[in-house]
Amino acid sequence: MIELESVSKYYATRSGARRILSDVSTRIAAGERIGILGRNGSGKSTLLRLLSGVERPSRGEVRRSMSVSWPLAFGGAFQSSLTGLDNLRFICRLYDVPFEEKVEFVERFTELGAYLREPVKRYSAGMRARLSFALSLAVDFDCYLIDEVIAVGDSTFHKKCEYELFERRGACAFVLVSHATDLIERYCRRAAVLKGGRFSEFGTVADAYEHYRG
Structure with missing residues (x-):
């Protein structure tokens, strides 16, 4: 279970505090799939960082009783001077996963070839995203x-x-989180919309999309 209780997030700017999320409360149970719709800048990525623990809320509480991945494609935890495989080695040590058993999967999945043995700082954004995705899948999390x-x-x-x-x-x-409603309809059992910092949940993706478009 992941529980958010009255979670708000602010960032300091030159013109004062900027509110990104306001009093978000929700629960995500084991095995549950939730899709989140929101326009650019609505706080979707911020919410994922809070769920993962990469960031802490400005106010409120996030409680986790199951293992949670970092946001897939998030490369902020990479050591850019290390190679892709060295970053895999670090992740495997951190999560107590056998490194040798994961190398073939990461090589096959990322399709990065010789670049896996090059420093990550030489990767394009797409290459970093592929590596981050593969490293996330190298660990068995309860929630992605x-x-x-x-x-x-x-x-x-x-x-x-x-x-x-x-x-x-x-x-x-x-x-x-996606702008592709067909992806959410295909794989998610419920949906929510982030708009103006507010988190609104709906029983169906269709209802969420109607609110999202309004």
Whole structure:
């Protein structure tokens, strides 16, 4: 279970505090899938960082009783001077996962070839996203946080992402933020909208989309 209780997030700016999220309360149970709609700048990525623990709320509380991934495609935890495989080694040590058992999967999944043995600072944004996705899948989390990562790469890579996440890990919980309502309709059982810092939940994706468009 992940529980958010009256969570708000502010960032300091030159003109004063800027509110991103305001009094968000929700629960995500084991195995549950929730889609989140919101326009650019609505706070979707901020919410995922709070769920993962990458950031802390300005006010309120986030409680976790299951393991949660970092936001897929988030590369902020990379050591850019290390190679892709060295970053995998670090993640495996951190989560007590056998490194040797994960190398083949990461090589096959990322399709980065020799670049896996190059420093991450030489990667393009898309290459970093592929690596972050693969490293997330190298660890068995109870809940995966997905931030538009399926848009990375070509159609073949999109299908590979969807298979790895939604079929092979079908029993896991997901929080999926996306502008692609068809993706949310296909894989999520409920949906919410972030608008003006407010988090509104709906029983169906159709109802959420109607509110999102309004």
